[in-house]
């Protein structure tokens with residue numbers, strides 16, 4: 001195709017769409033293939049070994065599509081498997097943690113940063129390590145929010161829903177009490193809950209979106225929407241994903257969704 005690059009991007013499910021949205025804003029790639037491992041979501045409750053194995057299969061599949069670069073649009077894989085992926089494959093592979101950690105360190109005024117993530121991301125301790133490498137004195141408080149992903153995958157995203165409101169209060173109250181002024185949405189599903197997280201914390205807390213932070217590092221290109229070839233693959237039901245795509249992706253696209261057998265890669 002044109003002079004631009006092709007991109008493979010993956011997540012365990014629909015969460016990576018929040019990263020894709022931000023990547024699309026950059027008009028940089030002229031071919032993008034998104035893979036959502038919907039048959040095996042959630043990744044966040046799995047062991048590191050399983051997450052590494054799944055991540056390798058996801059990359060192997062995308063490489064069959066001859067992509068030039070890969071973005072791991074999943075906080076869990078970025079936290080637990082990025083180095084293994086980078087040493088196992090020669091294609092450039094980027095995760096979502098570094099840019100978000102930099103953005104959080106820049107945003108905080110009182111040095112207190114909250115991290116929300118899946119169990120596997122919080123267990124990895126990666127944000128605290130990265131942030132303390134940027135500035136030792138940063139106070140990093142992390143909270144695993146295992147119920148957020150199933151809420152999002154089931155379309156429960158508004159504060160009017162009492163289950164959502166109570167879950168939110170349960171996970172976020174300790175960070176409010178700790179006085180954090182910056183909170184990293186450390187799972188790519190969480191921007192889909194952004195309005196209610198923002199409402200809970202109020203204006204004095206800055207929310208960091210991993211996809212937004214990563215997209216800020218991608219050059220601004222000139223690929224128009226009509227020049228872009230965008231396709232989606234999933235490992236489970238195509239119709240369900242198509243429905244989610246319409247609701248969750250800000251950019252309006254009407255591409256085909258294909259089901260693949262990720263176990264074969």
Ligand code: DGL
Pocket residue numbers: 011012013015016041042043044045073074075076077118121149186187188189
């Ligand atoms: N969206 C993924 C993340 O950023 C994972 C959600 C899950 O599969 O648990 O961590």
